[in-house]
Amino acid sequence: MIIIDVEGGRKAQKAFVKDAGLFYIKRLMPRIKNLTITVKLIRGLTDKDGVCGDCIWEDRNHKPREFTIRIDSKENKEFILDTLAHEMIHVKQYARGELVDLVRKPKMSRFKGKLIPWESKDEPWEKEPWEKSKALYEDYKSYK
DSSP, X not given: OEEEEEEESOHHHHHHHHHHHHXXXXXXXXXXXXXXXXXXXXXXXXXXXXXXXXXXXXSOSSSOOEEEEEEETTSOHHHHHHHHHHHHHHHHHHHTTSEEEOSSSTTEEEETTEEEETTXXXXXXXXXXXXXXXXXXXXXXXXX
């Protein structure tokens, strides 16, 4: 069962985030049948580096099925949905086992078989979301 729960934000934000989240899952992970995603819309989340969203797994580090995505609710609809698309690509990476945070090696991840420190300047797991999130969002807009 696919579950998306949206916390915080305004009623309209909750509705479009849930709708887009379900669309993104169908596009990115059509064969995955069990996911629980909590999206927390938090006003003022953006940090000094401009990071306005994040994604973490909640249940297990290898092929997790429970996630929390946080997004800054003060941003406009387009920005929120593009950020959601970016974070949903990370959900896909984790859920398919492409990206694994290593529990026994703090601040290390395995991405497509390679060990990568979190402090790496060009984290390879960010390339796909930066390249594909805008197209995924545009696909959603066309669908609506």
